[in-house]
Amino acid sequence: MAKTRKIAVLLAGCGHLDGAEVREAVLTLLALDQHGAAFQCIAPNAPQFHVINHITGEPVAGAQRNILEESSRIARLGQCLDLAKAKVADYDALVMPGGYGVAKNNCSFAFKGADAEVRPDVAAFVRGFFDAKKPVGAICIAPALVALALHQVDDSATLTLGNDAGVAAAMGQLGQRHQNTPNAREIVIDEAHKLVTTPAYMFDDARLSDVFVGIERCVAEVLKRI
Template sequence: MAKKVAVLLSGCGVYDGSEIYEAVLTLLRLDQSGAEYQCIAPNDEMMHVINHATGEEMSESRNMLVEAARLARGNVQDLAEAKQESFDALILPGGFGAAKNLCDFAVKGSEMSVRPDVLSFVRSFHQAEKPVGLMCIAPVMMPVIFGKGVKCTIGTDPDVADEIRTMGGDHQDRGVDDVCIDPVNKLVSTPAYMLATGMHEASKGIFTLVDEILSMIKK
């Protein structure tokens, strides 16, 4: 039986949703590895909408689930209906949506909170001893979700690393092609586009993260 992985998205687009290349590279590696995947997103409004051509905020609202459907070719599940029991592992791509929509780190820094439905869903994998992978900026949520002392990386940004340490996380500097593994908690993180200058660079760490997550699944 194929391993099945949930991929939690936060919209579509690096500045206000999920980072598209990170999401696609994750899905590509899962497919190459013979794993099944299901994209999931909260059915709620995004924090704001950014014009990706200009970088300016737009006077409109968009829905995370609807936008995530662009990445998933329509096959996206409402987070409210998703059950941890249906999956073997969970992966969270980055993009500013992870820091704006799944939590409020972009606004509150180390005083952040995670959306209750996201917190409950991600934490349920940890409680079931199932592996979880997070990339780019998404690992800022790890101390809040998994507890103090959790090992993680967002790369080498000293300011973000300090915020993670303030929240009780054990941040480890890693290169774009590397991952940070917390074997006790079955967690894997990688910098991805926190450091990557192109897809080829980003793919190295992302592919390794996916491989490590799949290797941790009990079958």
């Protein structure tokens, strides 16, 4: 009987302006389930950078939320693992949905672009999959986190964050090869790194159905490389 593939899904909170993009996260879990893969949601047990009112788009003064607690809203009660307890050896691949939380909580790309830092625990976990030659899928803004983590060790990969010129320039500054994509249905594969990326809501006006097409294609290609 074939072994069930187990995938780590790294989250960054809950809510596209300050955490994980909920649609991308749920569609990722759906695609994994449709392909018969098991998954474990994982998140750092640490405060979010800030809390955003998702009606107004403005920060909430004095509010504070925890990344792991917020990610558990997506994973369901007790089903999100503290990153400090996660081991690369326990998983066959890594998939990372997007959302501003990736670029605010798990790294500082939203504020510093190519000069951003990555949380050390996140960087070590992500690079662990590359070091073990296990596949990685990165969705929406998550390829920027990959770029930062690889740049720290003077490595470079081919990836996509859609077709935004500013973001593409930042990837170039990090020594990465950015490949423009025309819509949310597309994926880019770097075979040498077993890295699959898709832009999803880097296209703000993307249809939900198109976002799912891209995510499902990304997940399918990740699973093929296990």
